[in-house]
Amino acid sequence: MFFLSNLVNGLSLGSIYAIIALGYTMVYGIAKMLNFAHGDVIMVGAYVSFCAFQYWGLPPVVSILAAMVFCTVLGVVIEGTAYRPLRQATSLAVLITAIGMSYLLQNLALLIFKSDPKNYPAQIIGMPGISLFGGQLKISGVTLVTILANVVIMVLLTLFINRTKLGKAMRCVSEDRGAAELMGISVNRTISLTFAIGSALAAIAGVLLCSAYPIFDPYTGSMPGIKAFTAAVFGGIGSIPGAMVGGLLLGIIEILSRAYISTQLADAIVFAVLIVVLLVKPTGLLGKQIREKV
């Protein structure tokens, strides 16, 4: 039962990583850049939903929606102002800009909300938990919502990418920007859309993360951000199912190492597993080796 309860917790944490990893992997796949500010958008999402609920007294669902809208706009603005002018620049320049953007967001949050941690209200996801096996296995409402949200997001996103015109346009841009443009697809608009989706997902991840681990501050996004990035690489960066698998595995490995091996070593173990996977399969678990046919 101890194992089962840890497994459920791992799934829940893994679901959060998976939702964040989606943002990394989509932006990487389509814009070919690593958006290291993505983790901090999570933090912004947490603060916006917190303010909406706590200070402005909005209902929970509206608070979450407000966070999503805010982060969507933020993501599009970040892409348009910071990354778009660098579309032709070297990837190193873009990477450094992304790191700079990450610090900018953290420091803006510090300026506005100060550095002391806040307590995330449990009422935002006010779902009662359930208990199974005569009370031996308790699953909290947040855990249930998190796992469910992950499944719903995955299904919707997969349908969107594979079935809709805009989703197909995203796949085209991801494969061949020049050819996509020749089809009449606006590359800039497609990349904006990718940032919009990724950032909306980051807002959801922020709400879920802070509901599960309620103490948060302006640095809250960075560690989960890095772990989710790891998850994306682990699963094969650029691949949506890869982000899902990578995120879930990473969450489960982290929680199980914490439970059975050592709390201090848990992060080290997570990253060691990543290194081993990359040694064996450099493109990640589900990553594809792209071969060019000449």
Place this chain on the structure above:
Amino acid sequence: MSEANQKSPLLKVNDIHVYYGAIHAIKGISLEVYDNEIVTLIGANGAGKSTTLNTIVGLLRPRQGTVELNGMNINGISASKMVSRGLSLCPEGRRIFQQMTVRENLEMGAYSRPAAEIAESLEEMFQRFPRLKEREKQIGGTLSGGEQQMLTMARALMSRPRLLMLDEPSMGLAPILVEQIFEIIKELHESGVTILLVEQNAQMALQVADRAYVMETGLITMQGRASELLHNDAVQKAYLGS
């Protein structure tokens, strides 16, 4: 074409200069394509043929000179807006979407058109290229080189272009497939598609084209009726190996 000269050209490229950084790749070329013509641009590797096409379609910007489509200046319009203006380019090296199915590739070709019209054009393409019909559900990357070339052309035709530009359609194909591709080009021409064809295979290109321009290091060195250039001594020496 004497009768064509009285009309205004569909495409008019006017003294364009294109640079890659400091490199002066196109040094002032002008050319015209009239409705229902096949015009070919031949020349050696690195002469600037693809650069010219990429400039016309808006992937590159000329530093000087103009490109006019139907009398309208289209300089500075982004490539993604050219399709809806009737310009379609089959890029060099096919560039099909390798991870999408044949059908999806074709649908992307009609991206700028209303969804209701796509089914009809798909049917048309499958009739013209029965091979693609057989491969409809297959992933693009699994097609052979010749099939990929057919797919690129069909994809470009899905936008119902007024001017179809083909960049080295015969590149890397076996001789029998090259003939097949040129057969298709002829058929397209007969059905009324206007074509600007860039080729290294000068022999084949001059045989299907109405008019031709010969390019050398960023300049047009010769132009005229394709049938005349085919028998021109200088052209024969330089490009036809006889």
